Amino acid sequence: MSDADTIYNAPSSLKSKVWKKFGFYMKNGALDKTVAICKQCGTALKYTGSTTNLNTHLVRRHGKTGDEEASTVSKASTKTWQDTDIQDFFQPKFSHNSARAKVVTASITRFIVKVLRPYSVVQNEGFRDMIKTLEPR
Numbered sequence: 859m860s861d862a863d864t865i866y867n868a869p870s871s872l873k874s875k876v877w878k879k880f881g882f883y884m885k886n887g888a889l890d891k892t893v894a895i896c897k898q899c900g901t902a903l904k905y906t907g908s909t910t911n912l913n914t915h916l917v918r919r920h921g922k923t924g925d926e927e928a929s930t931v932s933k934a935s936t937k938t939w940q941d942t943d944i945q946d947f948f949q950p951k952f953s954h955n956s957a958r959a960k961v962v963t964a965s966i967t968r969f970i971v972k973v974l975r976p977y978s979v980v981q982n983e984g985f986r987d988m989i990k991t992l993e994p995r
């Protein structure tokens with residue numbers, strides 16, 4: 859293995875994060891900074907002082923940039939309660955002659971008749987709470 863095959867780390871004077879992914883070959887006892895070498899695949903890229911093409915290589919060939927902090931995870935589209943149709947929470951009360959009100963009233967009446975409880979049961983707090991839970995309107 860000769861020096862020509864060894865990828866040397868870029869000097870610390872090169873601040874860009876892409877230099878964690880690229881290095882240089884040694885040439886005649888000095889780093890050849892005209893050609894950046896990808897540490898992952900060994901591809902030689904001409905370096906002219908701009909890291910744009912180096913980043914492009916990382917994105918195209920390795921699916922990431924030199925920026926480790928960059929998240930490639932796409933934000934999951936999560937549905938929150940705020941997406942729920944607010945109308946569901948603020949439905950108007952049934953009018954007394956609505957079909958639903960009649961059905962509920964008839965059902966309550968049957969309940970009272972069956973258990974032979976006086977009509978005052980509808981004033982009972984527990985009963986009212988139960989009905990409110992079943993049908994808030």
Ligand SMILES: [Zn+2]
Nearest residue numbers: 896898899919
């Ligand atoms: Zn590469």
